[in-house]
Every structure is written in structure tokens, then in C-alpha cells.
Amino acid sequence: MRSPHHRWLAEQLPAWEREGIVSADGARRLRERYAAEPRGGLAQVIVGIVGALLIGTGLIAVLAYNWDDFPRWVRLGLALGPLALTQAVSWCVLDRGEAAKPWWRESAALVQALAAGAAMALVSQIYHLPGTWTDLVFWWCVVSVPLAWVMRSQAVAIAYLVGIAVWTVSQGVEANLFSARTAADVRIWFPLLLAGIVPLWPGPDLRARPAPGGRLVLAGSAFVGLLAVATQASALHRDSDGAFFWLAMLSSVAVMLFPLDRGGIAEPLARKPQVVLGGLALVIMALIATYEDPARELVKSVWFALSGGWCWLLVVVVVGCAAVAFRQGRHAVLAVAGLAVVPLLAAPFSRDNTGGWPVAIAYSLVLLGTAIVLIALEFLGRQGAARIGAALITILVVLRMADADLSLLTKGVAFIVIGSGFLAFNAFVSRRRAAAPGGSPA
């Protein structure tokens, strides 16, 4: 059930309770199961955020234009004055508690976060402080995230998530291009920074969920950040980047298997960006591994990765999340996650650096098996993904056909047949879903 339906249900429940259609306990359980996300006027919130952004950036631009003409104390006053003002406004908004409209909270929190960043940037500019802009982003994130908690600001939370991902990537890049010793250890820092969002999502009552845009940014930040951690963990290991391939696979699985409650599991795939991002990355990497050289590199990366602590931590997280997913019956997601296990199983047989063909063929077969499982689950009435399974089979066949030593005419005809089959299957699944009672999401 989608969020508007949750809201509709929440609006109807008081009347149903009054009319005795549901008991008070039943209504409470329905509210818990289908919790409605706070709405508070999306347009108002967006307008508030845009206004706050314009004020913040405009202020910085105006001050920067006259910079050289002011003495240092005036510049400091101009850097810190807006911070004091925005803090006072935020305090007033916070003081109004639940009476404060969501767009007030969003605007006040965002302008204050911008003012804090501007103050740090301008002080840093006035005194010609060294350090990269990503260092500034780090401190900006650290001092701004409490505003997301107390003002329940989605905009500040999104800015924070983008900021920590940017900083983590910068550290990963520094570790790879310059020195892994001078970069911050993001294997420790990134999980800590990501945990900084927990007081907002899921919050103290464990029930707060980000809006769809926030979910996408949260999933993207976790995914990009974990990939950056994987690059640094690889760079730290024997000065080789050989461990990255499998660490990236494990990171994708960790993002994809993030535990959900019953309501979250029931939602359609489009509202689960972590599953889409993690699954897509994993399938792409698996498809790449259906070729000989990447397959050999992937298996080698398992050995490199297993000698590092970060890999073991990821394995523990993945196993824990997989156990929860299994208990919840998320078999389709588990089938895709299984793609990361192939190199681990192949590694003991490939220690002598043998050719990559056995693994490449194994990957083709496992991908085919995964696709069949995704289709079968849906036809068995479980939560599957028949269309994604069909798309996977189509891509596999196209890749193998493209490799094959066949004439262009034969390949062309084959592609037409495969494409037609895929479209026909798609139409069949659509009809089947429409015919099902109430229609069922993928």
C-alpha cells in the first residue's frame, strides 16, 4: 500500500472507531502497521527550502563581492552575524513545538545550516587557512546534523547525507591517488557519520521514515560511501587495489539487504531505492564477471579482501542482514544477493591463478538461475520480480550472442526474436497482474 493510501486510512480510522467498525485496539494496530508519513504541505516545504537556499547563497555572494573593501573585524562580524540571527530564528521556531509549520522548520534549519557553513568558510578565507574544501564539508556536516534531528528537517538531512558521501569519496580518492596514510580512515568514520542520521530516521521511537526523495539520497549516500570505503580498504591493503571488486559486491549486498519492517517489505520496488541501487550494481558486476579476465580478477580480489578487517565486518553485516531477510521471506532479494557468493565459492579452486573461464561460465549459469528464481517466485504467488528476471535472461542471451561467432544476419534475427519474446512476456505479466484480485505490485 502506498503512502497516500496510508494517509487515507489514517483519516478514516477515527470515524470507523466511532461507528464501531473497528475496535480501538484494532485501529491502533492498523495505525502502527500502515503508519502515515507526515505531509504538512509538500509544496510549502519545497518553497521554504528554495527560499532558504536563495537567502543563504545570496548572502554569501553579496558579502564575498565587497570582501577586500572591509577591515577584518567587519568581515568577521558579517561572517558570524547571520549565524547568530539564524540561530535565534531557529530557537523561536523550535520553541513553538508542534505548532510550528513544517516549512518553517525546514527553512529555519536550512538557513541556519547554510549560515554555519558560510561562517566557517569565511573565517577560513579571512585567515587563509589551509585544507581542502572537503575538510570544510566534513565539519559543516558535523555541526549541522543536530538541526536535522531537532527540527526534523529533511533538507538538512539530505544535505548531510550528500556531504558525508562527498567527504568519504574525497578520502577514498586521496588514499588511492596520494597516500592512504594521510587520508582519514573512512572504515571507521563513514559508519559513524552514517549513524548520525539515526536520531532522525528511524528516530527515538524507531518509526520515522524518510520521504521517497530522502530514501533515495540515504540509499545513494550509503552505497557511494561504502564503495569509497572499499577503495580505501583496497588501497591500504598491500598497496594494491585488487580487493575492490569483491568488496564492492559485498557493499552492494549490504545496501540491498538493509532490514525493513513489514510495511517496508510490502511496498513496491520503486519505493525501495536501496534494493534497486544495490541490486543493479550487483547484477552489473556479475554480468561483467561473465567474461574471462574480469572473472579471474574478481576471484583474486576475494583473497586480497579476506585479509582485511573491513571485509570481515562486511561479511558479518551481510550474513546478519541475510538471516533477517530469510526470516522475512525476502527470497527474491536473497536470490540476487547470492551473486556475491560465487567468487567466494570459486576462490579455493583458483588459488593458482588459473584461467577465469570456469568462473565466467559459473556466473552466466548463476545469473540464469537467479532470473528463473525471480520469475518463479512471482508465479508461485510470492514476492518476486518476473519482469526483472526476464530482462536479466534477455541481457544474458544478448551478451552471449554478441560474443558468438555468428553472421550479422543470424545475430539480427536472434535479437528480433529475443526482443519480441521479452515484450510478449512483459504483456503476459501485465495481464496476469491486472487479473489478480486487487492487482499486485512487483
Next chain:
Amino acid sequence: MRPAFVVFAAAAVAQWFLPLAGVWQHERVLAHGVPLRIRCSAPDPYDPLRGRFLTVRPEQDRAAAPVGMSGTGPIWATLEAGADGLARIASLSIEPISGPNVIRLVARTSGMTDGTPSVSLTWPFDRFYLNERLAPGADALVAERVRDGQKPVAEIRLLDGRAVLTDVFIDGVPIREVVKRRAK
């Protein structure tokens, strides 16, 4: 007091603490530090959050490694002003030392120079911010002077091993002044 107010107050204090700590630290060096001038190069890149700046790279970016130096770590350099008024590194120590002309650098062992182990040095200042209007002119001016073999000079103030960059000079005149004069 509600917990939200306590968290908000803590965040507000942190938002003040970070910039003010920088202000206090650097004002102290500016007020009581020893002024020194160092020859440097200064190309003009861009910082997306803080605008245009000249990258200040002191000429002395390598030196013979002091005894016991390995890997990357802090190092203390004693600067001495020459007859031309420009400061140069007189000695390096891997142990903390104090003195009015001592500056804390970061050193990294970097192979051999003339048969002796050497270190590459990272100075504690690397950027001189300029107004957006002046920066392109300053960049062109520096490039022109460097082509003529006349590198700019960075002025710093030193206190307790900490350095603050105060200005960049061309022919003894602050670069901002030179660029403004040229623009007229």
C-alpha cells in the same frame, strides 16, 4: 528543558566554537608572531566553497632528511632570514623544539637527493584568498613574473610553531595593491 533544546544549544555552541577557535588561534599569531618572508610560487586555482585563491608553495619543498626520520610525520624547522630578507630553513628536527623562528611542518621521506636521503615538506599554509575580481589579474601577474625569474614572496607570522599567512608580495608591494593599480 526539553532534550531538543539541549541538543539545539549544543549544536549552536559547536557552530560558534569551530570558527571562533580558528579566529582566536590566528589572531594570537597575527598579534604576537614573528614576521618572516619566504619565496614561493603561486598559481591560481578555485575552491568551490571559498572562492579563488593563490596556491602558495614555498620554494623550499625538499630538504635532507634529519637523522631518524622515516615515513610521514611532523617535523620542526628553524628558519633564518638571509641578507635579502628572505627566510630559509636552517635546520630540521624530528623532536619538538621551540623558538621564535621555529615552524612545524609535515615531512615525508622521498628517496635520495645527491646521494643523501631527503624529505618532501608540506608547509602549514597553502592558499591566499583573493577577491573574484582580482584573482585573474593576480594569476596573470604571478605567471608573468615567474617567467621573468621573479617569484612572489609570502609573508607569514610565526608563534609557537604555528604560522599564519598574512600577505603575498610582488616586488615588495602587496599583490592586491599591484593588481588594483594595474586595473586602473
